[in-house]
Amino acid sequence: MKIIQRIKNLFKKGGYTLSGQVLHSINDHPKINIDPNELARIERNLRQYKGDYPQVEYVNSHGLLRKRDYMTLNLRKLSADVLSGLVFNEQCEITVSDAKEEEGKENSFKSAHEFISHVFEHNRFKKNLSDYLEPMFAIGGIAVRPYVDSEGEIEFSWALADAFYPLRSNSNGISEGVMKSVTTKVEGSRTIYYTLLEFHEWKKDTDGENLYVITNELYKSESSSEVGARVSLDEIYEGMQETTHIKGLSRPLFNYLKPSGFNNINPQSPLGLGIADNSVDTLKKINDTYDQFWWEIKMGQRTVFVTDRMLNTLPDESGAPPKQIFDPDVNVYKSIHMGDNADPVKDVTNDIRTEQYIAAINQSLRTLEMEMKLSVGTFSFDGRSMKTATEVVSENDLTYRTRNDHVYEVEQFIKGLVVSVLELAKVFGLFKGEIPTFEHIGVDFDDGVFQDRSALLKFYGQAKTFGFIPTVEVIQRVFKVPKETAEQWLEEIEREQLAIDPTSISDRTAKHMFGEEE
Template sequence: MQSSLTSLLDHPKIAVSDEEYNRIQNNLIYFQSRFNDVTFLNTDGEQRTRKFNHLPLARTCCKKVAGLVYNEQAEITIENEVINKFVNEILLNDRFNKNFERYLESCLALGGMAMRPYFDGKTIKIAFIQAPVFLPLQSNTQDISSAAIVTKSVKSEGRINTYYTLIEFHEWVNDELTITNELYKSNNADIIGSRVLLSELYDTLEESVVIKGLSRPLFTYLKTPGMNNKDINSPLGLSIFDNAKTTIDFINRTYDEFMWEIKMGQRRVAVPDGLTNMTFQQGKDGRLQSKRRFEVEQNVFVQIGGGIDDNKIIDLTTPIRAEDYIKSINKGLAIFEMQVGVSSGMFSFDGKTMKTATEVVSENSDTYQLRNSIVSQVEHSIKELIVSICELGKAHGIYRGKIPKLGEISINLDDGVFTDRNAELDYWTKALASGIVSKQYAISKVLGVTDEVAGEMLTEINEESQPDLGDEDRLIYGAKE
């Protein structure tokens, strides 16, 4: 029994290295754009700080790719009608499509996430567990079958905050899933603290629960495609911008210098201080009135003491190197596109024309290939989630149907942004006319439905195509009632 923890990584069951954990935390900084202020020396040699001007590249990149992969038009279909109704009611009531698209951004930014169905006493809901609080256990290899899920809470008593950390361990014991809960308490937000009784914060939570009848882990782990080249032995995925952080730094640094140069390059005119002194003139009422030579509310003019030739007004404004900075930023964006693996032109902008997603893909299929790689991971993960939903429903007695196989589940993700529907229909029509595919197969490919649904549609089409014979025609052709 672990009595005290400084960090989550101190727990003997957790198998995440310091480097992997810190990498995820660093990815979170880029995703949230929480960059440090800029420190500089002013003209007098005094140290000053200012806000760092930056572009939200990491967030924009993840949002765009997530939007191309999944949206609210996605359809999940199971061949068995009973299973299909049960699962889709749960997903619809829990607004799964809307939530999944949102959390997919976090998955792409941090390298992965987990989805865990849970029973709330009435129905099943889905919890999305982000990378910083999902930690593989020691027994894992490349497939995550056991993990720790972390939930943090803050309890205030007067002006004193108490920080609680609940660690939920999912482990397999004799082919049965055992969920063990440990609660830790601390007065310091950066320290996990000492282990306390669950009843101190949770009234009904048990220390250990065994769930029987599961064929797979209760959670499903979705990670980005490709090898983790930061730690080749880690089961965790990489952020899609993990290998492009130096480029993000270059773009942000260039953008910051550009913004600062614009601010420093505003109009400045040196004026001898003698020309800025107030003068007095007699008004109509005979009183002396002060009169300024320059408007006091503007900052264009700078007073300069003696030394200016012939008391001349000198323009100190320097030209802004806008074209050079814009070229540098666009070059950085082009490199960023290459490193992320998207088509050229997805993030960069030449100032003349903005390319649509279809145009980008027609020129270069990098974005389409990246999307397909992520889609295959998403589809498999959702299918595993559906199996877990049904098994959990059966364990709690709210579902009595069969447990679906992965092959019986169809995930239809709308890829219309990449696909010319007319061209696709023309292709399969020609394939059907040539006799190399069946009508049922062509329907399933064009409409993206399962073979069973395509078969039902074909039956309806055949019935609709039968002639409606009247009484006279029935007598002529010998048709039976």
């Protein structure tokens, strides 16, 4: 099997060279070999996430072919939005520290923590991650890589699932990959599409040490559907180096995040699945039902047949303009020839099957919840409010357990990005401290929104009563405040308690009346 693949790659490479480096699709590149079904799946996910569906064709009453928009419930976006909001919020705290801090000693990673805090704040990382988690869950993944700009600041470059392609992977993740970015340029009446492919690969130097190589290739096309012919980087990226070699990295600069779970659709692929990828049929059933419901509402307007004599108008004997019987803006009445003895007005309006459609959609939503491992009642089409955060966490709720699986993936993603940022900064001389490991990086997702604070206070209060935990630690865990703030609160509490203590009040009164004892 490997021999056959090598032969295929040789043919690809030869075709790539002989054609003058023209790529019709991303898979035409000799280094890239992604299953076309995976590319098609990601493209489908993106279209559905955007709500981009083909028009519906139908034959009208006159036998003519007509088209109309397909009305949908964008549940791929809605479900991703719900889950991203449960997984991450901007109150998340990211810290870099070691165990020495708990012993009262100075944190040896203090400089790393301060540097990361500056980089994340400069890039609005929490806000951006909160925004990018939605398409990550919907499409199947995102990638981000740090880079150093001309002013010496570390910036982040984000890529959705349709702009990242793995080159090499193992059970620990993707070690080599390609990030794609497209820039448009208008020349007269033409629109030119420039596609930049950024390859991240590992090689060995002459000493046998790992060397991280970033290669940039630029392609130009007049069609958005193809990559195009390779051109010089200077056409739009003046001064950009074609190849950059970096030493001293322990991991890839890019960090790839995908939803939790195994890719059962393509087990050999390292790419992730969107949370609705195993529910495509259910999504179609929901959308088809909603589309039919909407069309029945549109076609269900009141229709009344009247005899043609009531709509035909003739001038009167005086020659004055004819008067219409019905308001000209009304479209309820339709003319039809009726006999002289027939009722001149006949209402043919049919009742809209609202209850049946709502029941059908809600039944499909229950199936969708089961397939996505979400709790019953997460979605509804009858106006009921969604579950609150307290309801989500109570009784080991299924949605909460699913959320925790995704939280682990996001946590590992953030830790990897922290290490990548610090290693890149050290290479460029922007950071001179020690590089932490994952064990030294803490990510607090602020789970207070999912926890009953009263229950927490009762639990830790009992632990404090039996001497199992210090008061300062209780304040920290229940109210999510730093240690310094907790200590300050405790001092104020002790002063307030001292102020209302009867013995203390009596002593202060005696001192006020008789003065200090000699």
